[in-house]
């Protein structure tokens with residue numbers, strides 16, 4: 001495989017994927033790189049897998065090509081796994097990273113550091129014309145910070161300490177993030193498929 005369409009409009013994910021797939025010599029095209037503008041796909045599923053499948057299958061049907069999609073988010077144990085699949089729109093439909101972080105920190109304001117365990121989750125779906133969709137999952141365990149640190153990455157990176165790290169994900173370089181992230185751990189599971197296709 002030389003090129004891969006990724007059914008995402010999230011610039012942070014696109015950056016991660018471009019770096020992660022360059023190792024395999026695969027060029028990435030996202031929905032932001034296409035000439036026509038693609039309407040937003042409604043994520044109506046109840047799980048990461050369902051939402052990843054909706055995104056991958058919609059775009060795969062549109063172009064009659066294999067398409068990868070990523071549905072991801074952060075699960076916070078003290079909040080019974082929230083925001084989970086609602087991570088992007090936690091503080092509202094406009095998907096504002098700053099507002100999402102502020103809401104999360106506010107909900108955790110009375111929770112001590114050792115009870116702020118959380119994980120990033122990424123489910124990848126690959127949809128192909130006429131074939132069943134395949135799924136791979138990756139996670140990254142860690143803790144929620146008391147306040148944001150760092151400017152790299154996107155989303156909840158400034159408030160996520162990967163397990164064993166004294167830097168938040170947003171204080172790590174993109175190369176460092178891409179050796180430990182949920183997205184990296186999901187792509188590893190896809191390696192055999194990538195080699196065979």
Ligand SMILES: O=P(O)(O)OP(=O)(O)OP(=O)(O)OC[C@H]1O[C@@H](n2cnc3c(O)ncnc32)[C@H](O)[C@@H]1O
Nearest residue numbers: 008009010070071072073074087088154155156157
């Ligand atoms: O659906 P697409 O177009 O791919 O873009 P999205 O941002 O809406 O993506 P999701 O529906 O999968 O929601 C994922 C959200 O989870 C958070 N997230 C996922 N991966 C992350 C990462 O690597 N670092 C920080 N936050 C992340 C971030 O808030 C994302 O917006």
Ligand SMILES: [Mg+2]
Nearest residue numbers: 010043071088
């Ligand atoms: Mg989305």
